[in-house]
Amino acid sequence: MDGRLAVLFFVIxxxxxxxNDCETGCLGRTPAQEAISLSLGSTIFQEQFIGQEAYVRYDMGTSFGPFQPTVGLSVTDTNDIWVGLGATHTTRFWDRPSGAGGYAQLHVMPGVYTRGSGPVLGHPFEIRSGAEIGYQTKNGLRYGLSYDHRSNAGLSTPNPGMETLQFRVSVPLS
Structure with a gap:
């Protein structure tokens, strides 16, 4: 997987x-659902499952147009650490009057990768881009399946990239 998820994020x-936003200011600041997300899942390197990862993400309570700032931190079972700052874009579907329904979310988050005993990704700068699909309850709690890719965007060789497949739970903070 290359940067296709990042391109998809920007195009969508x-x-x-x-x-939807340019009549009132394309990147106008609006309130957004502040949330903490916790994920657990598998890391994939060169199409092989190689371990597990725990990931925590904070979605800030403000959006700029359709983009909501977010910060994340992940740690693998081989002590690899990634921390980044970026944005999410969420699309809701199958909405019910109660506020429950489906959602799809894309994210792009540039960050820093520190290798423990996991794979060599080629550079400390690694961009994490991904997609999530899930269900949001009427109280804002979200359950989703997330897939993402991180790579150094060709800044150095090697640039093998690494993927994660995770189950995520997001808890609203307000």
Missing amino acids: GLTDMKT
């Missing part, structure tokens, strides 16, 4: 911004 996000 900018299209949504043009369609």
